[in-house]
Amino acid sequence: MAATAGKKRKEIAQTTRPPVVVVLGHVDHGKTTLLDYIRKTNVVARESGGITQHIGAYQVEHDGKKITFLDTPGHEAFSAIRKRGAAVADIAVLVIAANDGMKPQTREALEAIRAAKIPYLVAFTKIDLPQADVQRAKTQLAEAGVLLEGWGGDVPNLEVSGKTGTGIAELLELLLLVAEVAELKDTVDEPFWGVVIEAHRDSRQGPTATVLVKSGILKVGDVISAGTVVGKVKAMENFLKNSVTEASPAIPVVLLGFNDVPDVGDRVLTFDSEKEAVAAAEKEASRRTFEKILGGQESEATLAVIIRADVVGSLEAIVGELEKLANPYVALHIVSADTGEVSENDIDQAEATRAQIFAFRTKIRGQIALRAERTGVKIHMLAVIYDLTDIVKRALQDTVPPEIIREDLGQVRVLALFRDEGTQQIVGGRVASGIIRKGEFAEVMRDDRLLGRGRLKEVQQNKIPVDEVKQGNECGMLIEIKGSIDIVEGDMLRVFHEERRERKLF
Structure with missing residues (x-):
C-alpha cells in the first residue's frame, strides 16, 4: 500500500x-x-x-x-x-x-x-x-x-x-x-509557499490577503508568516468567493488570519508552531526600515504626509510615486503609511507633525472629518494616484525655499556714526572697493566677524541724495538694521545685491 x-x-x-x-x-x-x-x-x-x-x-x-x-x-x-x-x-x-x-x-x-x-x-x-x-x-x-x-x-x-x-x-x-x-509541473507534495498578490484591512474582519499558492498545499488552520506578520489561517475563499479548506499550486485564495496586513509580494510560509512563525517574522522585521524621509536631508524645509489607502497594492504604488518626488530642497517625510480608514490617531499625528493626510479610495467618518476641520488638518480624499502626486507636487513647490542669487557689489569702511535710532543708523564712510547702491543689502563686519545685516535705505554724496557711489568716494548712509547692532567707526559694510527666484522642482 x-x-x-x-x-x-x-x-x-x-x-x-x-x-x-x-x-x-x-x-x-x-x-x-x-x-x-x-x-x-x-x-x-x-x-x-x-x-x-x-x-x-x-x-x-x-x-x-x-x-x-x-x-x-x-x-x-x-x-x-x-x-x-x-x-x-x-x-x-x-x-x-x-x-x-x-x-x-x-x-x-x-x-x-x-x-x-x-x-x-x-x-x-x-x-x-x-x-x-x-x-x-x-x-x-x-x-x-x-x-x-x-x-x-x-x-x-x-x-x-x-x-x-x-x-x-x-x-x-x-x-x-x-x-x-x-512543462509546468504540479508540486503539491512539496513544502508550501505562496505570494501575497493583494492585501487590505477589512473594517469588520481585519487583515485579509490574496495569496497565490506556488508550491505545496495551504490549509485552513495552518500557522503562517508573510514578511513581518504572522497568523493562522481562519478561513479561505477562492476567486469565485466560495469557501474552501485548502488550496493547491496556481490557485489564488483570499484568506483571513494574519495579525496585520502583509505587504504585496511577501512570501507566505507555513510553520509547525506560532513560535517559529514569530521568529521568522522578527528576523524579517529587523531588516526593514519603517520611516521614510525622501530627499532634502540637508534642508530645513519639510513636507509631512500621512497616507491611508484601500489596499497594500495601492499603498506601495503611492509610496513608489512619492519616492520619485525626492529632491535636495524639501524633505518629504512619510509620517505614516497604512491601509484602512482615516482614524483619530491619524489626526493626532497630523497635528503633532503638521502633516497633510491623503486618503486613497478609503473612508473617513463624520466626527473625524469634523475634528480635522476644527484643528486645521488637511485631508485629501482621492481615487486616482496621479491626482495625489499632483497635490504633493504643488505642496512641495509651495514649501521649497526660493533660490537666492547674491552678487557682491562693494565694501564701505565706516568713518563716523552720525545718528543711532535703534533699527536705523546714519553713518559716514568711504567706498573701499566696488560700488554701493541705494536699496541694496549690507552686512556689518567687525574684525572679519559678521555681526548682522541691514539695508541701505538712503545714500548721499556731498549731502545730495544719489543712487550709487563708486570706489574711492565718501558718502553718508541711512542703514536699516535687523536686530540690535551698534555700528562703530572702523566697521566694514559689505554691500551686495540679493535676488530671490522661485525654484521650480518639477
Whole structure:
C-alpha cells in the first residue's frame, strides 16, 4: 500500500498545473478591457461570499483547461507590483495598442518580463481603430530587441480586441500552448509557499490577503508568516468567493488570519508552531526600515504626509510615486503609511507633525472629518494616484525655499556714526572697493566677524541724495538694521545685491 501511495504522489507531482499569467503594458493600451472580456466570457458567475472584494487574481477555463490570471494594476505608478507580478507568473502577455505603439510604460513592462526570465507573447490591441498600424508597432518592438515570429524571431504574437472578442480564443489557446512547452509541473507534495498578490484591512474582519499558492498545499488552520506578520489561517475563499479548506499550486485564495496586513509580494510560509512563525517574522522585521524621509536631508524645509489607502497594492504604488518626488530642497517625510480608514490617531499625528493626510479610495467618518476641520488638518480624499502626486507636487513647490542669487557689489569702511535710532543708523564712510547702491543689502563686519545685516535705505554724496557711489568716494548712509547692532567707526559694510527666484522642482 505504501509503495502504491508513493507512486500515486509521484504521478500527481508530475501532472501539469494551470499556468499563471500576468498581463502588462501601457495604461491606455486596452489591458483592462482585454481582461474584462476574458473574465466575463470564461469565468462562471460568482456566488455570494463574505471575505473581500479585492481578489487580484482569478481563473478562466478554455477547452477544459484552466489559466490563472494575475489582475495586477496596469498604470505606470504600479511598476513595483507589476515587477513582482511578473516574478510570480509563469507567462506574460505584453499588450501594445496598434494605434499607439511602444511607450515608456511598454518598455518598463518589457524590462520587468525580461528580469523575471519568463516566456511571453505580444498581444496587439485596438486593431479596429482607423489609426491602427500593427507593422509600425512590430518595427518598434524589433528596434527594442523583441524578435517576433514572422520577423526572424520566436516571440509569439497576435491581434486581439477586448471589445469585439476578436482573437481572445486564439490568445487563450496560445497561452496553453506556451504553458505546455514550459512543462509546468504540479508540486503539491512539496513544502508550501505562496505570494501575497493583494492585501487590505477589512473594517469588520481585519487583515485579509490574496495569496497565490506556488508550491505545496495551504490549509485552513495552518500557522503562517508573510514578511513581518504572522497568523493562522481562519478561513479561505477562492476567486469565485466560495469557501474552501485548502488550496493547491496556481490557485489564488483570499484568506483571513494574519495579525496585520502583509505587504504585496511577501512570501507566505507555513510553520509547525506560532513560535517559529514569530521568529521568522522578527528576523524579517529587523531588516526593514519603517520611516521614510525622501530627499532634502540637508534642508530645513519639510513636507509631512500621512497616507491611508484601500489596499497594500495601492499603498506601495503611492509610496513608489512619492519616492520619485525626492529632491535636495524639501524633505518629504512619510509620517505614516497604512491601509484602512482615516482614524483619530491619524489626526493626532497630523497635528503633532503638521502633516497633510491623503486618503486613497478609503473612508473617513463624520466626527473625524469634523475634528480635522476644527484643528486645521488637511485631508485629501482621492481615487486616482496621479491626482495625489499632483497635490504633493504643488505642496512641495509651495514649501521649497526660493533660490537666492547674491552678487557682491562693494565694501564701505565706516568713518563716523552720525545718528543711532535703534533699527536705523546714519553713518559716514568711504567706498573701499566696488560700488554701493541705494536699496541694496549690507552686512556689518567687525574684525572679519559678521555681526548682522541691514539695508541701505538712503545714500548721499556731498549731502545730495544719489543712487550709487563708486570706489574711492565718501558718502553718508541711512542703514536699516535687523536686530540690535551698534555700528562703530572702523566697521566694514559689505554691500551686495540679493535676488530671490522661485525654484521650480518639477
